[in-house]
Amino acid sequence: MDKEQLSFLIGKRLKNMRQQRGWSLDTLAQHCQVSKPMLGQIERGESNPTVSTLWKIANGLNVSFTAFLEEQQPSVKIVRADDVEPITEQDGHFNVYPIFPKEDRKPFELFTVSLKPGATYGAEAHRDGVEEYIVVQKGSLSLEVRGERYQLNEGDGIHFVADEEHDYCNESEEEDCELTLVIFYPA
Structure with a gap:
């Protein structure tokens, strides 16, 4: 997965998590201590968040760091x-x-x-x-x-x-x- 695909995946998952909670970008920003414009850029796949930013978002949503990267898992998976x-x-x-x-x-x-x-x-x-x-x-x-x-x-x-x-x-x-x-x- 290249950086562009990774940014898109993180943004898509973030938006889904926010919407499932019924939160606005303002509410998410308050919980995560990340600015609303930055969160919007991440959701649109326009920004690849740093490790620190992704941790803040994960902690604010009370999810794991990799919750933004999860995929459907087969019974055997090789990671190259x-x-x-x-x-x-x-x-x-x-x-x-x-x-x-x-x-x-x-x-x-x-x-x-x-x-x-x-x-x-x-x-x-x-x-x-x-x-x-x-x-x-x-x-x-x-x-x-x-x-x-x-x-x-x-x-x-x-x-x-x-x-x-x-x-x-x-x-x-x-x-x-x-x-x-x-x-x-x-x-």
Whole structure:
């Protein structure tokens, strides 16, 4: 899926979610803390939202990050790396690749994430009870959770309740940090 198709899909899903709730763009803007003009552009597929913007919208609607990307799932699905379009932040220094979006019947979503050397990304708090599971696939990750900093190297994993802001940081000046991230949503 290319960026244009991705923008169209996100916009279409966002508009459907808003209309199902009977909300105006003004109401959605108040819940998400994203401007009405920006939301309108996203709904029309004219703007590809950043990771931060999409998280704000997801939190405001009380849906998963990948709710905007869900498709009907066959009994077996292969995801080819070349077919996954990243959602980017910080001019491509923080990239999220939605591998398996959350579905109604599954309480999780799975991503790969890439941080360029020196990149830091501050993630907003998820709703109560949401957990993150991370495994570093390449490089090293410095993760700040609840005021504590954790250093993870290739092959290391961490699990935490993600209902507070948390920061991902690649402190390397040379090597990308790549990780697998599972977000679990309790019932």
